[in-house]
Amino acid sequence: MDGEMAIMESSNHVGTSSPTTETQFTIDSSALKDQETKESITNSPTSEVPIETKLPKSSDIVTEEKHPQNTTTDIENEVENPVTDDNGNLKLELPDNLDNADFSKLLEFDAKNDEALFNSNELLSHTMDPVNNINLTHDHSREVSSKEDINIEPVNPDEDEREKTQDNTAAVKTEGIKNSEDTSIQKDEQTADAIYTDVHKLSVNKDTETLPTLVDEKNNMLHMRNNSITPIMFQQHELVGQPPQKTVTENNSTDAETTQRKLSEPIDASLPLPNEQPTIFAYARLDFQSFTFYVQTLHAIIGRRSENDFSHKVDVNLGPSKSISRRHAQIFYNFGTGRFELSIIGKKFELSIIGKNGAFVDDIFVEKGNTVPLRNKTKIQIGQIPFQFILPEQERNDDSKSPENADIAESEINTRNLKKNEPKSKKKITTGAKPKKAQTKPAVKKEKKPPKIPKKVYTLEEIPVEYRTKPTVSYSAMLTTCIRKYSTAKGMSLSEIYAGIRELFPYYKYCPDGWQSSVRHNLSLNKSFRKVSKEGKGWLWGLDEEYIAERERQKKKQSEIAVAKAQAAQLKLEQQQHKLQQVPQRGKKDIVSQRSNVNARKQNISQTLAANRAASNRKNTASDNQRTMKYLQEQLVILTRDRKGLSKQVIAAILTQALAMTINQVTQAAKNKGITGNPLTALMDKNPQHLNLILAAAVNAATAKVTKGEVKQLVNPETTAAGALAAKAQHSKPIRQPIVQTPHVPDRPPSQLSASASSHPNNYLHDKQPGSFDPSSLSRFFQPRQNARATSSVAATSVPAAASQNVDAQPKPKPAQDNDLESESGTSSSSSSSSESGSESDSGSDDGSASGSGDNSSTSSESESESDSGSEVDEKNNKNEKIDSESIKNNESKDDIPSKDENSSNDNREISKTDEEGHDSKRRKVSEDINEGITEVNVSLEEKL
């Protein structure tokens, strides 16, 4: 034997040098360690059999030398490095970028792998000399570099075909192999240095069924390997998925070389990077004691090849041992059965000597001419050379089974899919079954989370109509009611209170969470509630009746005062209204006096309106009146922009009179029709054009009066109409807005003044007789009340869309009329329909503070806007609510500002206060009437138009 052989021997020896191995190795060791075996094995990697080991030459098969040597301490026994052999037989091509560190790693890696690899290792071990790690390392790296990218059809790893040939003679050897296997396993455990478990080792340990611990270990190794530069042979297997289109049966070294080069190029390129995992693509792998053979073709011949024997081609050279035929066996993929098979070459009936011409497959002797299926980890022994057939898929499965691998896979997925957040991604992917706590737990939690779905988000359709609106009850009132109704002497727990509120006000069943916070806040802050007793973690809440009673008293007092005030204010208003009506009848008046009366008249007007308001809902009417007043004033200013030489004073007088005339006439007309609502506002909203015409007529009438006929017409109704039309065209969206847009009115956003896009046909404008003021024309707007009920629904349906549109378009200065109408009716209806919560009204009165705030907060019910929103979700409804109420509030508050007559606003407040102060029922009725009236007006208008 040449030096190389010696090397091999030594390597083998080293590989089996572990004590455990030897101890385990009792039975067959002696039998197996015959010289021939040694020779054959050692020869295989030598120069004599260059093809297999020489990567560049073997395209189909890549052999990887294994290093049985287990520890670095054996390095001292270095022998010649086959890699550097001049013959090039064993010289492996190393990746250029592999540095020393990499080598050393590989060294370690290989050493450990080898230990685990083959049972037979031990058998052969004692006769062998320690192997030079370095050499092996070289081989290893070279092998890696020679990876070939081949798409292979996955071999069915599960194929468990035990077509063992019945041969008694195999018994002994089988036992021996088994023993050796055990030995190797133990060895693994001993020498397993976490990090460097080689693929080979893994392959051996793949027997997850029998070696769970090792599997884990393997997985660990695999995991670590991902971070190492060590070539991962299994990766290649992983990639073996489909049978290659090209059947590489040719093992011709030359052809193979070319092919290999080509195929391996990309892989080699990747090798340089230390952290990159080299991948070798192969159908299967033959794990020998000291090297690994990658089956990269669908057909590989196993045989003997002597130094000078180039007469035949051998893919796997098992050495010169005579016990091995030149063409001893072949491994091929049987497409028929869909598996790899091992066929013993030779005539079937040729006499085969056990251990010589046949082969042991899974410890069962296979005679010549026989073919046996190869499944993953099938043990094969030809001559004295054992090896194992490894399928990639199996490894993969094993890998996947292992938690670590799962991690890896996960991490891979993560990096692939979610490169941004590694920690996050990890968590996310934890769905996979992972034994590891850290990762499993989060995963479980994540999965457990779903069960705790935040809360069902109801669509509007899912919510009963009556529960779509937030109750106009303050939290304190709700709580009071709830506790009164459901609480025991011990009190109510928070969750019970929640439930109670949901029961009392189903709105809170459907609305998004958040109100609970308010509930808690109220309980904590409001002195009406007190902790009664403790139960578990929380308290049981009760009422502080004393405090509540005291508070009620105060409220009552206040309300009484307010009522008194309101009554006084009403009286005053009526008186002033009476005066106002006399204004137009006055003849000439001193300009100065007229001027001095402007405020008073304005007050009167406001008070008149306020008087009307007094009979209606405080908020809406207040808002309406102010809005109407403002509108009228603005329109008057606009109409009289052309003063025709008249002095300011005269104009002021004219305006005053015109305003009074308009208000009185409209009011009177409505009154005559039995309408108690706010006709002026209704008219303004429903038909501002007409109101403008009325105003224009009034202005002209007043002008004639004031100027004693000098000026008969200050306003041209035609212009008014034209202006209205123009404005209409300009602002098609806003609805029910004043006709004329005036940029000089800063108090209101333009939208407020934008022309209405209502359905009022223009021809209506021409119905009017321009120039003359015909108050009687107003009557046409006011129909008897009889139709109210029937028609109100029409109005209700026709209005909302527009109203919501307004809200959406101009939430702030929103002309809340329609909204108010709707909401008002909604309120009234809800207040009546909400009898379901009779306690609610109780609470309202009980909890004085509540009723006020409740009205304020939710004011007009938003049923309209909600119903408008249609498919809007509950959450959004809430927001709509907010917007609605807010806009309404804004309206109220901001309308106060522009009103120059403080009295009126004061009056409004008085009234409102009065209302607020406890005349809920009265207010409701009044507002109902108003609504009806207004609705009537609207309907009649719409009908007419």
Place this chain on the structure above:
DNA sequence: AATGTCGTAAACAAGT
């Protein structure tokens, strides 16, 4: 304009 009320939200702590 200052103050109070109410609703809402958030931060935080403590308990489960």
Place this chain on the structure above:
DNA sequence: TACTTGTTTACGACAT
């Protein structure tokens, strides 16, 4: 760790 419960603070809107 997540959730519940309770407290506190802050803010905005509104009313007084």
